[in-house]
Amino acid sequence: MDFNTLIIGAGAAGLICAAQAPGKCLVIDHAKAAGEKIRISGGGRCNFTNLYASAENYISRNPHFAKSALARYTQWDFIDWVTRSGIAYHEKTLGQLFCDTSAKEIIAMLLKGVADAGGQVQLNTAVQSVSPIDGGYAIQMSGPHGPGSVTARHLVVACGGKPIPKMGATDFALRLAQQFGIPVTHTYAGLVPFTFSGAQQEAFQTISGVAAPARLQTNGTTFEEAVLFTHRGLSGPAALQVSSYWAPGDALTLGLLSEMALRQAVRNAKETEGRKSPLTVLSRLLPARLVSLVLQDLALPERIADLTAAQLDRLAERLTKWQLTPAGTEGYRTAEVMVGGVDTSALSSKTMMAKTQPGLYFIGECVDVTGWLGGYNFQWAWSSGWVAGQAIKAQL
Structure with a gap:
């Protein structure tokens, strides 16, 4: 030899x-x-x-x-x-x-x-x-x-x-x-960014570059690290981790806040600064551009004091269990x-x-x-x- x-x-x-x-x-x-x-x-x-x-x-x-x-x-x-x-x-x-x-x-x-x-x-x-x-x-x-x-x-x-x-x-x-x-x-x-299409991609393009701590889950596996919104979809450590467990057609569940933290913040704001807007209150907890996107289709009142229980439930659902279905991933290229x-x-x-x-x-x-x-x-x-x-x- x-x-x-x-x-x-x-x-x-x-x-x-x-x-x-x-x-x-x-x-x-x-x-x-x-x-x-x-x-x-x-x-x-x-x-x-x-x-x-x-x-x-x-x-x-x-x-x-x-x-x-x-x-x-x-x-x-x-x-x-x-x-x-x-x-x-x-x-x-x-x-x-x-x-x-x-x-x-x-x-x-x-x-x-x-x-x-x-x-x-x-x-x-x-x-x-x-x-x-x-x-x-x-x-x-x-x-x-x-x-x-x-x-x-x-x-x-x-x-x-x-x-x-x-x-x-x-x-x-x-x-x-x-x-x-x-x-x-x-x-x-695996360990690859997600891509989205249509209206969801267009929405994420408006907040490209925004990052936030998050809880991301798919197929029973959850990671708590940062997510990064991009012009094509979702990246950051949590997204990369979850991608290895994801299959085409599967949904992601994105939690940007804990329900306890959200409800406590709303309760405190109602008691002490009811004239403030939901955007103002929530932007203390998350990046303002991200909050603006999250709230845009929820039809919330101008004042946090006027937020109803049903509206708070819808807000909690979006901020703690936001359902997103990627079009795919960036593939082997990245x-x-x-x-x-x-x-x-x-x-x-x-x-x-x-x-x-x-x-x-x-x-x-x-x-x-x-x-x-x-x-x-x-x-x-x-x-x-x-x-x-x-x-x-x-x-x-």
Whole structure:
């Protein structure tokens, strides 16, 4: 064999895997630079993990599959590596950890890990075909470096999913899985803004750029974070989180205030400043432009003192349980993740190796394990890549 290990994809999962796999290891990627999604993540500062990462923060047909990898290589293990590498970081919100300076520090740390393990990274290299051979795999490649064909005992597929095609993302990993008879689940864009059409889109265009804390729910799953109204629809952390649980035709329930807070504010205003308008009173609790849009079709009185019980009920329904049905999402063009992927029933949770194809591993985003927003998907990349690397190391 030319190499003990060949890894397709120089992203988060592929690089950490290569850093664990000593011996002759080659990482290839069609991009011009390693770790491009790491570089652009977190506004260039890389939300590299989450303090609270556990299997409960992931979507999969088998919610138990991720437990083994996440337990064997935890967020604390990766944080320790970051700390030992002298990378300064901070917690932003909800356990999200970011580099103080640049995501490039994480990439440099990973590349040093690969080099220290004796591995090589070859960029501008695309895979043309993969074929099983006795004891391993033959990989046909194209690129300026050559050779055009190599063999490897272990083949690790770490080339991600479909999001952000302008960066070169494809469904190659899924097609390769299917080539070897490994099932793939239904896939769709996740952590992605919603789009609306017709009158609802026109209404949201008038408040584009307005953000507010909210409670957003679909299909029994709820997130309490900010929403951001855009010229095309609804974005912000809560919307991105909920999008991974949404299916076309499903409604969203948007809560902008708690019913208790709303009724208390109205009661106090009626008692002390009854001449004030509902718009004035509610704009103390929410952005005025948003309040104006919410109230425009409710036919409320000019004075808060004249608000009837029935009108307050309608107002409460709108502000606490606003029913919205998106036309769709922005799709893979802006999605942060792909939901679904290589079926976990076909993989070992301890090694990430295909059960029916010795020496073939699938790690990271291409697997049917999708994390929440906030560093969880990077942690899955670190954990799944690490266990695959350890499994390969154990066979040397």
